[in-house]
Amino acid sequence: MAEADIAVQVCYALPDSAFLRSLRVPAGTTIEQAVMRSGLLQKIPGIDLAISMVGIYGKRKPLDTVLREHDRVEVYRPLQADPKEARRRRAGGKPAKG
Numbered sequence: 091m092a093e094a095d096i097a098v099q100v101c102y103a104l105p106d107s108a109f110l111r112s113l114r115v116p117a118g119t120t121i122e123q124a125v126m127r128s129g130l131l132q133k134i135p136g137i138d139l140a141i142s143m144v145g146i147y148g149k150r151k152p153l154d155t156v157l158r159e160h161d162r163v164e165v166y167r168p169l170q171a172d173p174k175e176a177r178r179r180r181a182g183g184k185p186a187k188g
Contacts, residue, residue, distance in 0.1 A: 096159040100128035102137070103167070109133055121146070121163050122153035130165065137165060 095114040102109040111128045119127075121144050131137055143166040145151050157163070 096157065098124055098157050098160070099162040100124055100130055100165070101162060102130055102134060102165045104134075115157065119157050120153060121151060121155045121157065124157055124163050125165060128163075139165075142166060142168075 094117055096117050096119070097112065097114055098119075099110060099112050101111075109130055111130070113124070113128060115124055115127060122139060125131065125139060125144070131139070139153060143150055144153060145164050145166065146155070146157075146161045148164065
């Protein structure tokens with residue numbers, strides 16, 4: 091008897107739009123397989139899964155993570171600025187207390 095399909099979502103956020111695709115995949119499908127099936131890489135060809143970070147509901151996961159029912163796979167864009175440097179700029183370059 092074949093394993094049942096599970097419902098998952100694949101998403102990728104851009105500054106002015108988002109890709110969100112709901113799909114049914116066989117139980118045992120990995121994050122990488124779901125992204126490939128979703129059509130994301132065809133829609134946005136600049137994504138390289140070899141270097142992109144991925145996760146499920148905001149928690150980073152490896153590409154070989156097996157999905158569960160209702161998981162939302164997120165493909166993350168690279169950071170545009172170093173978070174520490176961005177905080178320093180917002181703080182106005184004030185020296186650290188201590």
